[in-house]
Amino acid sequence: MTAPLDAPESAQHAEPEAIAQGRRDIASRSLTQIAWRRLRQDRVALGGGIVVLLLILVAIFAPLLTHWFGHPPNQFHQDLIDPATQGVLKNPNDPWSGIDPTGGMSKEHLLGVEPVNGRDLFSRIVYGARISLLVAFLSTLLCVTIGTVLGILAGYLGGWVDTVISRAMDIFLAFPLLLFAIALAGVIPDEAFGLSDNALRIAVLVFIIGFFSWPYIGRIVRGQTLSLREREFVEAARSMGAGTGHIIFREILPNLVAPILVYATLLIPTNILFEAALSFLGVGVNPPTPTWGHMLSESLDYYAVAPHFVIIPGLAIFITVLAFNLFGDGLRDAFDPRSTD
Amino acid sequence: MSTPETGSQGNGLPVVSVRDLSITFSTDDGDVHAVQNLSFEVAEGEALGIVGESGSGKSVTSLALMGLHRGTRAQLSGEIRVAGIDVVTASDQEIRAMRGNDIAMVFQDPMSSLHPQYTIGNQIIEAYLTHRPTASRAEARRRAIDVLDRVGIPEPAKRINSYPHEFSGGMRQRVLIAMGLVCEPKVLLADEPTTALDVTVQAQILDLLDELRRDLRMALILVSHDLAVVAGSVDNVLVMRKGVAVERGDVRQVLNSPSHPYTQQLLAAVPRIEISRAQRRAQLRAEREGKTTPAAAETPAPSQRSTDEEPLLSVRNVRQRFRIRGGLFGGATDFYAVDGVSFDLYRGETLGIVGESGSGKSTLSRMIMRLLEPTEGTILFQGRDITHLPERKMRPLRRDIQMVFQNPYSSLNPRMTIGDSIGAPLRIQGERDDKLIRTRVQELLERVGLEPSHYNRFPHAFSGGQRQRIAIARALILRPQLVICDEPVSALDVSTQDQVLRLLAELQEDFNLTLIFVAHDLAVVRQISDRVLVMRKGKVVETGDSDEVYENPQHPYTKQLLAAAPVLDPDAARAHRAERRRLRAAQPDTDVA
Numbered sequence: 019m020t021a022p023l024d025a026p027e028s029a030q031h032a033e034p035e036a037i038a039q040g041r042r043d044i045a046s047r048s049l050t051q052i053a054w055r056r057l058r059q060d061r062v063a064l065g066g067g068i069v070v071l072l073l074i075l076v077a078i079f080a081p082l083l084t085h086w087f088g089h090p091p092n093q094f095h096q097d098l099i100d101p102a103t104q105g106v107l108k109n110p111n112d113p114w115s116g117i118d119p120t121g122g123m124s125k126e127h128l129l130g131v132e133p134v135n136g137r138d139l140f141s142r143i144v145y146g147a148r149i150s151l152l153v154a155f156l157s158t159l160l161c162v163t164i165g166t167v168l169g170i171l172a173g174y175l176g177g178w179v180d181t182v183i184s185r186a187m188d189i190f191l192a193f194p195l196l197l198f199a200i201a202l203a204g205v206i207p208d209e210a211f212g213l214s215d216n217a218l219r220i221a222v223l224v225f226i227i228g229f230f231s232w233p234y235i236g237r238i239v240r241g242q243t244l245s246l247r248e249r250e251f252v253e254a255a256r257s258m259g260a261g262t263g264h265i266i267f268r269e270i271l272p273n274l275v276a277p278i279l280v281y282a283t284l285l286i287p288t289n290i291l292f293e294a295a296l297s298f299l300g301v302g303v304n305p306p307t308p309t310w311g312h313m314l315s316e317s318l319d320y321y322a323v324a325p326h327f328v329i330i331p332g333l334a335i336f337i338t339v340l341a342f343n344l345f346g347d348g349l350r351d352a353f354d355p356r357s358t359d
Numbered sequence: 360m361s362t363p364e365t366g367s368q369g370n371g372l373p374v375v376s377v378r379d380l381s382i383t384f385s386t387d388d389g390d391v392h393a394v395q396n397l398s399f400e401v402a403e404g405e406a407l408g409i410v411g412e413s414g415s416g417k418s419v420t421s422l423a424l425m426g427l428h429r430g431t432r433a434q435l436s437g438e439i440r441v442a443g444i445d446v447v448t449a450s451d452q453e454i455r456a457m458r459g460n461d462i463a464m465v466f467q468d469p470m471s472s473l474h475p476q477y478t479i480g481n482q483i484i485e486a487y488l489t490h491r492p493t494a495s496r497a498e499a500r501r502r503a504i505d506v507l508d509r510v511g512i513p514e515p516a517k518r519i520n521s522y523p524h525e526f527s528g529g530m531r532q533r534v535l536i537a538m539g540l541v542c543e544p545k546v547l548l549a550d551e552p553t554t555a556l557d558v559t560v561q562a563q564i565l566d567l568l569d570e571l572r573r574d575l576r577m578a579l580i581l582v583s584h585d586l587a588v589v590a591g592s593v594d595n596v597l598v599m600r601k602g603v604a605v606e607r608g609d610v611r612q613v614l615n616s617p618s619h620p621y622t623q624q625l626l627a628a629v630p631r632i633e634i635s636r637a638q639r640r641a642q643l644r645a646e647r648e649g650k651t652t653p654a655a656a657e658t659p660a661p662s663q664r665s666t667d668e669e670p671l672l673s674v675r676n677v678r679q680r681f682r683i684r685g686g687l688f689g690g691a692t693d694f695y696a697v698d699g700v701s702f703d704l705y706r707g708e709t710l711g712i713v714g715e716s717g718s719g720k721s722t723l724s725r726m727i728m729r730l731l732e733p734t735e736g737t738i739l740f741q742g743r744d745i746t747h748l749p750e751r752k753m754r755p756l757r758r759d760i761q762m763v764f765q766n767p768y769s770s771l772n773p774r775m776t777i778g779d780s781i782g783a784p785l786r787i788q789g790e791r792d793d794k795l796i797r798t799r800v801q802e803l804l805e806r807v808g809l810e811p812s813h814y815n816r817f818p819h820a821f822s823g824g825q826r827q828r829i830a831i832a833r834a835l836i837l838r839p840q841l842v843i844c845d846e847p848v849s850a851l852d853v854s855t856q857d858q859v860l861r862l863l864a865e866l867q868e869d870f871n872l873t874l875i876f877v878a879h880d881l882a883v884v885r886q887i888s889d890r891v892l893v894m895r896k897g898k899v900v901e902t903g904d905s906d907e908v909y910e911n912p913q914h915p916y917t918k919q920l921l922a923a924a925p926v927l928d929p930d931a932a933r934a935h936r937a938e939r940r941r942l943r944a945a946q947p948d949t950d951v952a
Binding site (some may be wrong): 249253256268275 | 758771773830833
């Protein structure tokens with residue numbers, strides 16, 4: 019029953035367990051790097067990401083784009099409009115030429131013009147992206163912040179803190195938000211909190227959307243924190259004497275970054291739709307500032323004479339939401355915890 | 360001891376024959392050869408043990424035997440025949456008929472292998488009716504009660520209507536075996552059937568499998584990572600490594616005179632319950648002196664304990680109460696996880712705490728760590744009462760008490776580099792000099808046998824054993840007096856386990872550590888402990904010098920535990936089995952799992 023002692027000596031080093039030696043050249047990869055590698059192989063997600071990036075660039079450089087390719091967004095071009103039907107004329111020089119079903123798309127007006135007053139649609143869509151994305155990003159930021167902070171506190175501290183926060187989430191989710199938003203729109207003064215006009219309206223939109231959708235992310239964070247709290251590395255940190263702050267910020271939060279990022283990416287399109295819905299209902303920014311939702315609501319009166327006026331803002335919303343969703347889905351797959359063990 | 364004739368029990372006709380089997384998975388990083396050119400045969404009534412570490416291809420092989428590779432990305436070549444059916448080419452219908460009728464499988468995790476929404480009776484009846492469509496339901500039910508009785512479920516006629524959650528782990532494994540037996544298969548395939556179970560329960564399940572195959576003249580294929588588990592239960596052994604069979608033969612021959620170096624290495628790694636602490640220490644020291652520079656050999660002998668010295672740690676009558684909600688009328692009932700434990704621990708000593716799951720050993724170590732506040736009793740560390748010390752005052756003391764956790768996969772934060780993880784205790788204790796932290800971390804990485812330049816890697820780049828080394832480094836960076844190891848090797852393969860145990864023994868000498876070593880594996884505890892504490896249901900049933908407890912156990916529970924411990928020598932294992940039967944007959948009330 020004696021094991022020869024000469025063999026194990028050499029065999030031991032052949033073991034996979036044996037100390038890794040001379041492998042300095044293999045760089046360390048963090049989970050984020052692994053996720054990025056996986057994301058790059060996902061063409062659909064990558065496509066979504068590129069579209070998202072383009073949209074952001076478009077919003078940022080809206081003045082430049084309209085300067086090169088269009089007209090100021092609020093400039094009227096009544097000469098293009100058929101006074102009888104309010105539609106867009108086929109030939110601006112001939113008032114009897116009839117209605118152009120493409121809405122007057124030309125080199126001059128890339129996406130045609132609006133009925134009634136003939137504002138350049140391309141410019142309005144480009145400027146509309148600014149409002150849509152700004153509101154969506156800010157409100158997502160707001161609800162992710164509130165949701166993460168309260169979710170971690172509820173999950174980590176437990177007890178009465180958890181009870182209070184969880185009940186608050188239930189209440190917020192049960193709130194008749196749309197009615198509240200419409201009612202609020204009626205009572206917003208022109209000036210408040212040192213903000214006025216559109217700045218105030220945007221702030222209100224961000225507040226409504228962000229403040230009422232945090233429970234969704236709050237619940238996710240709370241659930242994740244509950245399971246992370248039981249992991250041994252948290253216990254290990256406690257056994258080294260780490261305080262609550264260290265455990266929350268250094269141990270738990272880094273493990274939440276991936277789910278939060280993924281959820282935020284998926285929340286943005288929801289918020290874009292929400293903003294559009296609120297603008298559609300007239301709660302959004304004041305005209306004549308262009309927003310996609312507001313354009314949609316206006317277009318419905320003219321769908322017979324100017325179908326493009328319905329289709330183009332609708333497509334803008336559709337493409338944006340789709341791009342964010344594809345990107346978010348890809349992000350989620352890339353961060354899939356099952357394959358990172 | 361009716362062993363030698365077991366090999367000739369069958370008529371020599373193979374019920375399972377595998378020829379030149381290769382299984383390949385294609386992945387993004389190229390083909391992975393899980394199994395290569397594997398051949399073996401199992402005769403009727405024969406028992407074969409397949410042994411190997413994780414990644415050796417043993418589980419893939421057993422899945423292929425059941426035809427469960429179908430519909431996966433596995434590519435098979437070669438031939439598998441089970442009871443005359445060619446598993447590789449047979450139609451799906453034939454395979455379905457084969458499963459259950461000819462070959463049945465018992466899986467590793469009894470907790471997840473039973474459907475939680477159906478009674479066990481329903482699940483067994485269902486299995487029976489699938490293969491005997493002409494049988495009536497009443498017949499199937501009778502048969503189900505029969506097999507439940509056969510596998511030792513008390514009051515089978517009543518228990519047949521119970522749901523899986525009403526059974527313990529061992530009982531569930533019995534139910535799964537019953538489900539496998541219901542159609543009287545020719546082969547029973549058990550894939551790590553006892554890995555998730557306690558020692559005594561493991562012994563009972565292995566005894567049951569052994570008994571069943573003898574009584575029902577079934578062939579048994581027992582897959583395990585632990586040679587000691589299969590030693591007493593099989594006729595032949597197949598040792599696998601990285602998909603290749605390295606050694607095959609009669610169990611006595613393989614275990615007594617292994618020919619392949621890997622088998623020898625595996626055998627050397629299995630912790631021996633019969634080797635005493637002193638023998639093991641001497642052996643390790645000899646190996647170390649032979650290997651390292653003479654400087655290391657000069658380490659002083661471990662300090663001898665003198666009884667008048669003040670104990671480093673003194674635990675008096677501690678109890679930990681947990682409230683269990685949902686008792687009768689919604690009231691809470693009290694449950695004492697640890698119930699009146701006392702001991703002293705002296706500097707340089709190692710105390711082993713042994714017990715099965717639920718014995719309160721982990722709760723006890725968390726109380727000493729002050730991750731839990733004891734409900735009653737006192738804990739003195741270096742003469743200071745830390746029982747109810749608030750966390751703020753506890754913090755400076757945490758320098759001196761550190762812990763190595765059981766699961767190296769969850770005790771390291773996956774989002775932190777290992778350097779940050781190991782350095783975290785220093786940082787938490789107020790060290791601000793990053794350069795100093797880095798140097799200390801790299802020193803320790805080297806000390807525990809890892810490459811210091813891997814400082815910036817994340818835990819997922821390391822194997823289980825390497826992660827446990829990292830966890831040990833983290834526990835040592837503050838130069839603690841006392842290190843509590845809570846089942847530090849139970850999640851590791853046998854050979855990795857051996858390496859980590861060696862490391863701990865070395866470190867104990869070099870850093871003059873006092874250790875509390877918690878484990879359910881008796882052999883492991885004996886090798887490392889000076890004194891042993893045997894726990895059961897929150898109470899200490901026996902305590903004493905480790906050699907004394909192991910060689911002359913006083914309490915019947917200790918005896919039962921020792922009799923249940925797997926041993927490598929096939930004949931000794933069979934003797935232990937006979938002893939277990941005797942003990943069980945003598946005191947039938949002691950927990951049937």
